[in-house]
Amino acid sequence: TLDPTAVAARCGAPWLTADAGSPAGELHVDFFGQTHVVTLPDAVVWVAGEGVPGVHPSPGTCPHCQADSAAGAPTTPRPLAALRPLAPPRPLDSSLPHGRSLPHDRSPSHRSTAPIWDAILILHYLGSEGPIPPRGEPIAFAEVADARFFDPAFQERCRVPLERRFGPAPETLLPAAARLGGRPWDRGDVSAVVPAFPRVEVHVVLYRGDDDFPPAATMLFSSDIASFQSAEDVAVLGGATVSRLARALSGP
Secondary structure: OOOOHHHHHHHHHEEOOOOOOEEEEEEEEEOOOOEEEEEOOOEEEOOOOOOOOOOOOOOOOOHHHHHHHOOOOOOOOOHHHEEEEEEOOOOOOOOOEOOHHHHHOHHHHOOOEEHHHHHHHHHHOOOOOOOOOOOOOEEEHHHOHHHHHHHHHHHHHHHHHHHHOOOHHHHHHHHHHOOOOOEEOOOOOOEEEEEEEEEEEEEEEEEOOOOOOEEEEEEEEEOOOOOOHHHHHHHHHHHHHHHHHHHHHHHO
C-alpha cells in the first residue's frame, strides 16, 4: 500500500485530501508539462484540464457544469485550497483555478482518464521505491540496468523517429521542447532538456547532416532514472517524448 505523503515527497507530486488521516485523495503530478491527477485509493489517472477531479474551468464556462445545472445538479465549485495539502504544493495552471469536492468530481460527466500507457508510466513513477542516488551527468539508455533487452524497441521508438522528424530541420526541436516545458541544452548541434516528470528529465541531442553523414540523434536520461522507472518504462518514456515533441511541433 502506498503512503501518499511519502510518494508526494519522493516524486514531487503534491498530495491533496479533505482529511489528513484519510487514504482518499489526489496526487497531482506533472507529466511532460501537463498536470495529471491520480485519485486514491482507486489509482485512476486523469488528465488535468479535461474535466478531471479537483481541476477544471469555472462553472460558467465548463460544459459539464452547464449540463449539470440543466439537470438540477449542484455546480458550486470548491476551491482547491479547501483540501489540505500534505506536501508543499506547486502552482497549478492559473487557467484552471477551481476545484470540486471529491464526491461530486467522481460523477461520470467529469471523467477523462489518461491513455493507458501514460497511466502505466505515471503509476510506475509514483510507485517507485528505494534510495535515490546523487544525480550525475545524464546517461544513455544502454547504461540503464537491463536496457539490452529493450534496445531494439528503444532504437525503433526513439532514435529513428527523432532523426526522421527533426533531422531535416533540427532547430525546430527548441520551440517544440519549450511547449512541453523544456529548455535548451549545450550538447550536439541542437539539444533540449524535456521534463518528463518532476524528478525525471529527458535530454534530446541532434546533429546536423552533411555531405558525408546523415543527420543523427541521441537521447539521454537523468542519471538516477532507474530509481523511478524500469528499463522497459524508460524505452516507453523515450517513445512518448518523441511523439509529444512531434505533436508540439505540428500543433496549434
